[in-house]
Amino acid sequence: MPAPKTPPPAKPCLFCGQPMEWRRVLAKTWDTVKYCSTACTRQANRQRRQAGETIWELPPAPTNGRGVRVWTAKKPRTKKK
Numbered sequence: 001m002p003a004p005k006t007p008p009p010a011k012p013c014l015f016c017g018q019p020m021e022w023r024r025v026l027a028k029t030w031d032t033v034k035y036c037s038t039a040c041t042r043q044a045n046r047q048r049r050q051a052g053e054t055i056w057e058l059p060p061a062p063t064n065g066r067g068v069r070v071w072t073a074k075k076p077r078t079k080k081k
């Protein structure tokens with residue numbers, strides 16, 4: 001899938017509200033990117049879990065600088081109280 005010629009506009013992180021700029025490495029996942037960082041993803045998911053939702057989502061993909069994803073999908077650990 002070719003990257004669009006005009007990058008999509010920045011959109012705000014759903015957790016902290018900071019604008020996220022489109023980047024080429026996000027081309028494939030841009031539609032599903034909601035948070036600016038893994039920290040925001042975790043905290044937002046934690047809040048949603050506390051609200052009774054059972055969900056888990058992949059964090060935005062960090063890369064090794066060459067556009068290669070370096071994470072592997074994992075279920076988040078549930079903290080014991």
Ligand SMILES: [Zn+2]
Pocket residue numbers: 013014015016017018035036037040
């Ligand atoms: Zn954020």
